[in-house]
Amino acid sequence: MDTKYSVPALDRAHAVLSLLSEEPYKWKLSDLSKELGISKSTLYSLLQTMERLQWVNRDRNETYAVGRTVGDYGSAYFRQFDLIEEFRRLGEPVMRKLHESIQLARLDGSEVLYLAKIEAPTPVQMVSGPGVRFPAHSTGLGKSLMSEMDEEQIRLLLPEEKLPKRTMHTIDSREAFIRELEQVRRDGYALDHQEGVMGFCCVSAPIRSRGEIVAAISCSMPMHNWETTKETAIREICSLAAGLSTNRI
Structure with missing residues (x-):
């Protein structure tokens, strides 16, 4: 290194x-x-x-x-694997109900880092497996993960007003992104309309630990499935995120 x-x-x-x-x-x-x-x-x-x-x-x-703080860090390191296992257990029936892939991710700086994926047996898939990174501002997951940050935190993570576009639909203004996060806070979930990958939409919701957002999940699907699956996906993803949230950590 x-x-x-x-x-x-x-x-x-x-x-x-x-x-x-x-x-x-x-x-x-x-x-x-x-x-x-x-x-x-x-x-x-x-x-x-x-x-x-x-x-x-x-x-x-x-x-x-x-000291104690180092012990806390060590416990947090191992708890993330518990979350992945719980995600796989609770997320499998959601994937089967929606017939669409489900992702788990956390925030790493200004990027979304994918931790796990429950892949639906469909021929069209978005590349989003463990270890893949996307700019947070271009994904529903990023919106969920950053939804409760104040403007100062957002400006530290995104120091430039102009944001890079991944597709023609990506939010390319920091101020527009801040306004989008206000909507996510009100709704309790985030939507992504071809902002990260052309041809794919997703719904995402945050996972909380003691009230703090620590991770997020999303369901991604091709555009041709969006209108018929959107409302069910919102309901199922919000329910799954609530089930994965805990006051124990």
Whole structure:
């Protein structure tokens, strides 16, 4: 991996966490400094910050261990796989009812990252399998995932007023996209009319954890199925998103 844009402080924090995860409550500041080759003054500031963020804990003997926040991150990492399994379990009957493919995705910066797909046995398919990325502003999934962001957050993710078009129907103005998100908030779901891929429409709804949007699902279909399937798809996708949402995470 290219290290041109690496952040030294994060590299040092990673080294500290790696050592503490192997041997908790063994290392004092001076020991860590010698072991990792980091000056005491630099390491002191780093550990103070990591302790404030609860990345590390310090006991009465001034030794360190991995903190609660790192544990939370680890739990979140494994929970995403639980969500994928639950998506497959609950989404299969929805796919069979709609006879259309169902996708699960999360937001990664200004892009939608597809996590899983339940593929309908139809001859015409949109390319949307795990690992595929699309610009968020060009998809129903992106609209769902960004629907509760304030304007400042949106402007940080989309710094340019002019947005790139994937098709002739893609929203190409940040202000128009912000207005579209207002409609998504009111409706509770998002629509995509050939904005990401020509010939395909989709309906999407957000998945929540403790009230926060953490992922989204969508049903995509060819244009020739849209008018006859749209209303049923909206109802089924919103119901599936509610079923995948939880207050436990």
